[in-house]
Amino acid sequence: MKIGIFGCGGTIGRLLVREVVATEGCELSGGTSRPGGPHIGIDVGEPAGLEPVGLAISDDPRAVMAASDVIIDFSLAPATAQHMLLAAETGIPVVLGTTGFDADDYAAIDRAAADAAIVEAPNTSANLNFLLMLIERIAGVLGDEYDAEVLSMSERRLPFAPSGTAMEVAKTVAAGRGANIDDVLEKVRDGVIGPRPPGTIGIAVVRGGRVSGGQRVIFAGDDEIVEVAYRSTDPAIYAKGAVTAAQWVVGKPPAKYSMRDVFGLA
Amino acid sequence: MKIGVVGCGGRMGRMIVSTIATTEGCEIAGGTEPPLSPLLGQDVGAQAGLAPAGLVVGDDAQALFRAADVVVDFTAPDATALHARLAAEMSVPLVAGTTGLTADEQKAVEDAARSVAIVQAANMSVGINLLLGLTEETAAKFGDDYDIEILEMHHRHKVDAPSGTALALGRAAAKGRGVELDAVAQRVRDGHTGPRRAGDIGFATMRGGDVAGEHTVVFATEASRIEIVHRAISRAVFAGGALRAALWLDGKPPGLYSMRDVLGLG
Numbered sequence: 001m002k003i004g005i006f007g008c009g010g011t012i013g014r015l016l017v018r019e020v021v022a023t024e025g026c027e028l029s030g031g032t033s034r035p036g037g038p039h040i041g042i043d044v045g046e047p048a049g050l051e052p053v054g055l056a057i058s059d060d061p062r063a064v065m066a067a068s069d070v071i072i073d074f075s076l077a078p079a080t081a082q083h084m085l086l087a088a089e090t091g092i093p094v095v096l097g098t099t100g101f102d103a104d105d106y107a108a109i110d111r112a113a114a115d116a117a118i119v120e121a122p123n124t125s126a127n128l129n130f131l132l133m134l135i136e137r138i139a140g141v142l143g144d145e146y147d148a149e150v151l152s153m154s155e156r157r158l159p160f161a162p163s164g165t166a167m168e169v170a171k172t173v174a175a176g177r178g179a180n181i182d183d184v185l186e187k188v189r190d191g192v193i194g195p196r197p198p199g200t201i202g203i204a205v206v207r208g209g210r211v212s213g214g215q216r217v218i219f220a221g222d223d224e225i226v227e228v229a230y231r232s233t234d235p236a237i238y239a240k241g242a243v244t245a246a247q248w249v250v251g252k253p254p255a256k257y258s259m260r261d262v263f264g265l266a
Numbered sequence: 267m268k269i270g271v272v273g274c275g276g277r278m279g280r281m282i283v284s285t286i287a288t289t290e291g292c293e294i295a296g297g298t299e300p301p302l303s304p305l306l307g308q309d310v311g312a313q314a315g316l317a318p319a320g321l322v323v324g325d326d327a328q329a330l331f332r333a334a335d336v337v338v339d340f341t342a343p344d345a346t347a348l349h350a351r352l353a354a355e356m357s358v359p360l361v362a363g364t365t366g367l368t369a370d371e372q373k374a375v376e377d378a379a380r381s382v383a384i385v386q387a388a389n390m391s392v393g394i395n396l397l398l399g400l401t402e403e404t405a406a407k408f409g410d411d412y413d414i415e416i417l418e419m420h421h422r423h424k425v426d427a428p429s430g431t432a433l434a435l436g437r438a439a440a441k442g443r444g445v446e447l448d449a450v451a452q453r454v455r456d457g458h459t460g461p462r463r464a465g466d467i468g469f470a471t472m473r474g475g476d477v478a479g480e481h482t483v484v485f486a487t488e489a490s491r492i493e494i495v496h497r498a499i500s501r502a503v504f505a506g507g508a509l510r511a512a513l514w515l516d517g518k519p520p521g522l523y524s525m526r527d528v529l530g531l532g
């Protein structure tokens with residue numbers, strides 16, 4: 001299976017290059033980086049610290065797509081709309097690991113999913129996705145008499161908040177309760193905020209350190225509290241999960257899929 | 267739904283009476299105490315610290331079963347065996363929370379459950395039962411690659427360790443893995459312990475202050491970790507769970523059910 005990587009010079013991109021090269025049945029078919037950026041033209045293996053693989057990092061995602069059975073995209077949000085247009089045009093499936101989307105980006109993803117299989121994957125860790133399944137079940141059993149709060153920590157570099165993973169966690173709580181996240185999300189608290197409105201889902205954001213952090217969901221009832229938490233210390237697990245998703249999505253009909261679909265965690 | 271409370275003057279009995287008053291869909295049908303109890307003749311609500319309910323505490327359990335749609339029992343083992351028989355005779359479902367039943371008393375409950383629906387649980391807390399179910403499921407899903415550790419903290423007066431709930435969580439994890447807890451439990455670590463044995467289930471105990479009871483189950487593997495946590499705040503959790511069971515019993519066929527059945531955790 002030929003896998004192309006968008007954003008192959010980035011933190012996760014490099015790990016992806018190593019993972020694809022190390023995975024049996026997978027072959028690297030190319031990589032892109034930001035047009036005009038420092039990686040264009042060098043060997044795809046170089047940022048990853050590998051021997052040259054004989055492919056130059058390209059600034060032309062269309063060409064890489066044409067050479068690939070599937071794309072793994074861990075670039076940055078401003079590139080997503082273009083990448084989604086190309087997916088729709090070519091029908092090549094994409095595992096979309098990039099996060100930080102605005103409404104236009106989400107619309108572009110939904111449009112592409114009519115013509116190509118897209119795995120929307122704001123967190124590709126198998127364990128985090130297992131946790132999402134637990135969270136949905138817990139939210140369903142406890143209902144909104146238990147106030148739900150998400151506490152989310154990410155590495156210091158992440159430039160937007162809440163992180164894609166934190167939003168995915170909050171959405172999952174809402175889904176478990178049969179609610180829509182847009183109606184119940186409380187993203188910031190500052191100053192005189194009054195008592196907590198019932199049924200809302202709060203997100204508190206913490207930042208620090210170099211590696212990816214963790215997520216905690218607190219379900220606080222009057223007489224008991226249930227919590228689930230996830231921590232990760234090595235971003236290589238994201239690359240592993242993304243390659244699993246790439247292998248899974250090849251041959252799937254056009255639609256938007258989630259990592260829970262990939263891992264069979266309904 | 268009209269709920270009868272046998273042993274309505276006990277610590278849990280009074281808690282049940284007051285929780286009925288605040289639970290939608292529940293109405294008190296009456297309460298009993300044993301003959302000679304000083305509470306006989308008092309108002310069921312008033313003796314629980316509520317407004318008078320207009321019902322007096324009696325000692326005729328049969329009459330209470332007749333007036334109730336379901337009966338909640340947090341009494342003594344011999345009384346529970348008797349109440350189970352009454353439940354069967356009168357076709358009134360029972361929620362049995364009493365612990366410490368002898369084999370004969372347990373058999374009386376099981377016999378009764380052949381002709382009436384009974385929910386029996388040593389711990390009626392919704393959160394703890396969620397934890398038990400999710401721990402078993404998670405242990406079954408993850409192999410020995412994941413180290414399981416159970417951490418508990420209780421108030422300084424607790425005399426046994428690990429707590430009964432910690433051991434129950436350990437049994438749930440062992441069951442998920444298809445092993446006996448005794449064969450894999452690591453209840454203490456001190457001195458030169460050597461490396462952790464694959465497949466062990468470890469326990470750690472903390473004591474202090476007035477902590478009502480906290481349990482954490484950790485699933486740790488390379489580079490990531492999942493935790494499931496329960497914090498008890500007050501004994502009212504048991505009453506809340508018992509009423510959830512009582513409401514769930516409405517219309518259920520005969521059988522002996524657990525809180526996991528009530529919560530739909532399979």
Ligand SMILES: NC(=O)c1ccc[n+]([C@@H]2O[C@H](COP(=O)([O-])OP(=O)(O)OC[C@H]3O[C@@H](n4cnc5c(N)ncnc54)[C@H](OP(=O)(O)O)[C@@H]3O)[C@@H](O)[C@H]2O)c1
Nearest residue numbers: 007009010011012033034037075079097098099122123124
């Ligand atoms: N799904 C998950 O599990 C998961 C996990 C971690 C991170 N993420 C997300 O994945 C994305 C990448 O994360 P990261 O930590 O690897 O960030 P990063 O180190 O900043 O890498 C992003 C890479 O994308 C490149 N890039 C920018 N614009 C591009 C374009 N138009 N075409 C192709 N490449 C482009 C950048 O090139 P330059 O360096 O030249 O600008 C950079 O090398 C972020 O959105 C992050 O939030 C997701």
